[in-house]
Amino acid sequence: MALSASKLKVGDTKEEVLVDDLTRTQIVMYAGASGDYNPLHTDDLFATKVAGYPGVFAHGMLTMGITGKLLTDWVGDGRLTKYGVRFVKQVWPGDTLTGKATIKEIRSEDGVSLADIEIVTTNQNGEPVVTGTATARLDP
Amino acid sequence: MAEERFPVEASHVMMFARSVGDANPIYYDPDYAAGTEVGAIIAPPTFAQASAQFTENYPLRPKIGEPWFGSGREPTGLKPKTGGDDANSDRAKGLHAEQHFEYRRPVKVGDVLILKPRPGRTWEKQNRSGHTLTFSEHIVEYFDQSGELVVTAISVGVQTGG
Secondary structure, eight states, X not given: OOXXXXXXXXXXXXXXXXXSSOOHHHHHHHHHXXXXXXXXXXXXXXXXXXXXXXXXXXXXXXXXXXXXXXXXXXXXXXXXXXXXXXXXXXXXXXOOEEEXXXXXXXXXXXXXXXXXXXXXXEOTTSOEEEEEEEEEEOBO | OOOEEEEOOHHHHHHHHHHTTOOOGGGTOHHHHHTSSSOSOBOOXXXXXXXXXXXXXXXXXXXXXXXXXXXXXXXXXXXXXXXXXXXXXXXHHOEEXXXXXXXXXXXXXXXXXXXXXXXXXXXXXXXXXXXXEEEEEEEEEEEOTTSOEEEEEEEEEEEEOO
């Protein structure tokens, strides 16, 4: 199911808790699936003793992937034409992430209706962890 | 360098969708997917990044028979370099600053994507504590078997200098 341009307006939002209490296991699952086995994300001993972090933290791409679900659940499968983010703050095991997507513009390009969307995912302290934009193809 | 090929396989897409916490059946159920607008199992929007699994000599994947910079008996499997600061943490200094994707169509199971990297921009910025941050873009275009562009991935990395 996709969004329809006629039913959508600038300022419409969708907000959702994307992950509650992020586990180290989910970070390991992402490492395995994505192929990014950087021990910073999965190896506490390396992360603390060698890299000097308080512990392992999530791949930025995991947070981007988790945030992608908010978009595809809203705009429909296969409807994104663009999706980009900045990694603003690290995401740690135990974090709870909430995503919010807001329609910034509805426009037409070569007869195709498009929505430009602003995205922000925040942690349990209300701090943004990723911010970005996406564009989705709409039904008329 | 040999052309890099990324075969998009059903179990890989399923595992990737699970890892980002997305239970949408379009990522694993062929019967459900057949009834959707796309008509086939597709990959989640950030899946292109998983082409790393097929990148020869990808530095963030242990290489069989070679020392790995993660922990084993010691916090890192690499021998410390003499005379320098902690060279083993070099890899930890580069961070992923931004990631952008542009889609021509969804990536589908059965695609065999050909990766074409091209150079991006490099720029510098001072951070609040006066250190120089070096940003560099890495652009990869993913083409399908018929030569059509499917996805462009633009990744921005940042390195902290002294």
